[in-house]
Amino acid sequence: MQKLNWRRIVLKVGSALIAPEQDGCRSRYLLTIAQFIVRCRAQGIEVILVSSGSVAAGSHLFPEQEKRSVTMKKAMAAAGQTEMMAMWDRFFDFPSAQILLTHGDLRDRERYTSIRETVFTLLEHGVLPIINENDTVTTDDLKVGDNDNLSAMVAAAADADALMIFSDVDGLYDKNPNLHEDAVLLPEIDSIDESIYAMAGCATSAVGTGGMKTKIEAAEKATSHGITTFILNGFKEETFNRLLAGDNPGTIFKPYEKPMQEAVHWMTHTANEQGEVVVEGSFDESLKDEDGCIRSDEIVAVHGEFGVGDTILVRSDDGTRLAKATANYSSCLLNFIADNEQSEFSEKMQDSIGPVVSEKDIALLEKS
Ligand SMILES: Nc1ncnc2c1ncn2[C@@H]1O[C@H](COP(=O)(O)OP(=O)(O)O)[C@@H](O)[C@H]1O
Numbered sequence: 001m002q003k004l005n006w007r008r009i010v011l012k013v014g015s016a017l018i019a020p021e022q023d024g025c026r027s028r029y030l031l032t033i034a035q036f037i038v039r040c041r042a043q044g045i046e047v048i049l050v051s052s053g054s055v056a057a058g059s060h061l062f063p064e065q066e067k068r069s070v071t072m073k074k075a076m077a078a079a080g081q082t083e084m085m086a087m088w089d090r091f092f093d094f095p096s097a098q099i100l101l102t103h104g105d106l107r108d109r110e111r112y113t114s115i116r117e118t119v120f121t122l123l124e125h126g127v128l129p130i131i132n133e134n135d136t137v138t139t140d141d142l143k144v145g146d147n148d149n150l151s152a153m154v155a156a157a158a159d160a161d162a163l164m165i166f167s168d169v170d171g172l173y174d175k176n177p178n179l180h181e182d183a184v185l186l187p188e189i190d191s192i193d194e195s196i197y198a199m200a201g202c203a204t205s206a207v208g209t210g211g212m213k214t215k216i217e218a219a220e221k222a223t224s225h226g227i228t229t230f231i232l233n234g235f236k237e238e239t240f241n242r243l244l245a246g247d248n249p250g251t252i253f254k255p256y257e258k259p260m261q262e263a264v265h266w267m268t269h270t271a272n273e274q275g276e277v278v279v280e281g282s283f284d285e286s287l288k289d290e291d292g293c294i295r296s297d298e299i300v301a302v303h304g305e306f307g308v309g310d311t312i313l314v315r316s317d318d319g320t321r322l323a324k325a326t327a328n329y330s331s332c333l334l335n336f337i338a339d340n341e342q343s344e345f346s347e348k349m350q351d352s353i354g355p356v357v358s359e360k361d362i363a364l365l366e367k368s
């Protein structure tokens with residue numbers, strides 16, 4: 001067998017593979033995935049597992065007519081998660097560790113750093129991290145909402161070099177193969193643009209969340225961090241044998257040649273903006289000046305409440321989203337400076353703190 005040159009990989013397993021009949025976990029497909037994990041580890045590849053399926057696994061414990069409510073789904077997730085972890089743990093003779101996350105955790109830089117450190121420590125000690133969204137505590141505001149995007153955020157946080165999304169189809173087709181007989185499998189995607197998103201339809205299984213759209217979003221997040229991304233059929237044993245032989249059995253998304261740095265990537269794809277500052281014009285000009293930064297006198301408006309170190313959106317006065325950045329000033333102080341523009345105190349304040357945002361903490365956005 002060929003030696004694979006991945007150093008660290010993230011595997012994302014969809015609900016249909018965990019609980020295909022929605023009446024508890026089934027080992028039918030998981031056994032093959034577990035064997036793949038064992039074989040990768042035997043080759044010295046570090047593995048992180050992002051496992052969906054807690055809702056599908058816990059579903060059989062609750063009455064059918066009540067399953068639609070959000071509260072009931074959270075209860076299903078809480079019960080199903082235990083069942084799912086027990087199932088995974090049974091396959092391995094090395095320890096595994098459960099990590100339950102929300103977007104609230106990932107978008108907070110301190111908690112994000114703590115998650116990274118924990119994952120690295122587990123890997124260093126041979127423990128398999130098994131990650132899922134913490135569905136029980138999420139609200140609309142706190143959740144990632146789908147494990148495809150979650151797995152990409154995890155892959156970036158863990159500095160993985162490959163993300164493998166195992167689903168119930170062979171890869172990305174030019175249209176949904178479950179609805180169109182003539183759909184064609186696309187083995188290789190060099191770059192992701194609107195034409196790729198246009199091919200993606202919704203999930204057609206009873207248990208999937210997001211369908212292909214969220215998988216493409218995940219691929220975009222991961223490839224921009226230099227992470228090769230695959231969409232693969234986890235139902236087929238052949239998929240795993242071909243991966244181990246160095247083949248591509250599904251769709252591969254090529255990584256960016258110039259990946260974003262970790263902090264910029266986090267700001268662009270994981271952090272939420274806490275507020276925004278509006279600048280005049282395109283702000284490309286501001287970046288071109290000698291400090292490569294924005295000073296408070298260039299700001300025409302401040303919206304929302306944010307503190308020092310929070311992520312903010314920089315918007316131009318015509319509404320264009322220009323960049324995300326780390327704020328060096330709180331919104332309160334910026335408003336004070338704006339109200340007292342000419343005062344000596346305000347001048348001194350800016351001289352001592354420096355620019356509102358500086359170049360090293362700016363992630364430029366596609367103009368939209
Ligand atoms: N262009 C496409 N190519 C492949 N699958 C697609 C496409 N558009 C929509 N789909 C649907 O996406 C589904 C996979 O997504 P999903 O059900 O969310 O899986 P998972 O639970 O593995 O995340 C497929 O079963 C298929 O019905």
Ligand SMILES: N[C@@H](CCC(=O)OP(=O)(O)O)C(=O)O
Pocket residue numbers: 013014015016051052053054055056077132133135145146147148207208209210211
């Ligand atoms: N966190 C949810 C999974 C959400 C999800 O994205 O599911 P899937 O589309 O099957 O990967 C659960 O464990 O049921």
